[in-house]
Amino acid sequence: MVAEHLDTTPTQAEAVARAVFSAIQAELPEEEVIAVESQLPSDLKELWSRRRPAA
Numbered sequence: 001m002v003a004e005h006l007d008t009t010p011t012q013a014e015a016v017a018r019a020v021f022s023a024i025q026a027e028l029p030e031e032e033v034i035a036v037e038s039q040l041p042s043d044l045k046e047l048w049s050r051r052r053p054a055a
Contacts, residue, residue, distance in 0.1 A: 014047065021048050 003013035025033050025048075037048050 017044070017047050 002017055003010045006013050006016065008016075024036075028036070037045055040048055
């Protein structure tokens with residue numbers, strides 16, 4: 001779905017999503033990161049949780 005929206009390949013779309021998630025997580029407090037994760041569909045949650053910055 002993201003790849004179609006961006007008119008790109010799935011691999012490129014995943015790289016974009018990872019970069020965006022990483023930037024967002026770097027700015028949010030941990031409790032907000034967890035709150036966002038709880039609202040994501042499973043496919044995006046998987047990408048989100050892998051990008052959580054180390055504490």
